[in-house]
Amino acid sequence: MAVKAAAHLYLHKLPDTYSAEKQLIKSLPRMARASADPQPSQAFLDHLEETQGQVARIDEVVELLNLKLKRIKCAAMEDLVEEGKDLIDEIEKGPVLDVALIGAAQKVEHDEIASYTTLTTLTTKLRYTAAVPLLQASLAEERATDERLGKLGQAAAIKDAAAAGKARWHRTSSRICGESSYSAGGVAGTRSPDALGGFHDPATSPYWSRGIVHRRRIGHGRLRRIGGGGLD
Incomplete structure (x- = not known):
């Protein structure tokens, strides 16, 4: 159906929003379990x-206005739901995933706020007076969420995520480099194996940085120096 008038747009936007809410109903329990x-x-x-209440309101709008809606799948919500799934699959459960899920959920809310704002405006312009309070109630809930x-x-959550990231960085660097304590020339520190199997001191090695040998493989396993003469 070509959208040529506000009434046509309304008949497209309402089922699109309905589809978004239905998809979200399936996604939210998964996000709650992952947090x-x-x-x-x-x-x-x-x-x-x-x-669930917002879906019921859209059903009520359809009944009040005696509308017949075509079945539409909201592509925007489909992408947002898939993004949430990817986050859960790729990030282990903990504060970092919590922050990522909060951000993903806010993206969903912003999309829904835009949808209900448009629907409320169209409902008012089309003089569907009885339906306006229903959509305004859903819009208010989206903004509050x-x-x-x-x-x-x-x-x-942000502080916890930052702390978790720092702790993981230290664990990873120790695991990669096999750090061990040393004392040379009266200076305590760590010494760790480099990519070639030798040991290098933080104070003397030009390519040593905070206990990590930085590696970036180029081509077929060749090693190159990076920033400041660092071995890669």
Whole structure:
């Protein structure tokens, strides 16, 4: 159907939003289970309940206006849901994943805020007066959820994620380099094997940086020097 008028756009946008909400209902429980922090997990579950109510409101709008909607799959929500799945698959459960899921959920909220804003505007312009409060209620819920998620993202979860990242960096560097304590010339530090099997001191090696030998393989396994004469 070619969209040539506001009424036509409305008949496209309403089922598109309905599809988005239906997809989100399937996605939110998975996000709640994947979250290690009970606060974002509860936020996802709370919004699941709200989303079910939003689907019911769209059903009510359709009944009030005596509309017949075509079945549409919201491509934007499909991509956002897939992004959430990828995050869960690629990041282990913990504070880093929690922060990533909060960000993904906010992207969903921004999309839904835009959808309900458009629907509310069209409903008003088309003088579908009885339906306006229903869509305004859903829009208010989406904005409140976005604000709640934003506050969670700025709270302890960020600090926990940063701490987890730093701890992992140290564990990884120790594992890669096989660090061991040493004392030479009265200076305590670490010594670790380089890519060629020798040991290099932090104070004397031009390509030693914080216990990590930086590697970047070029071509068929050749090693090149990088920044500041570093061995790669």
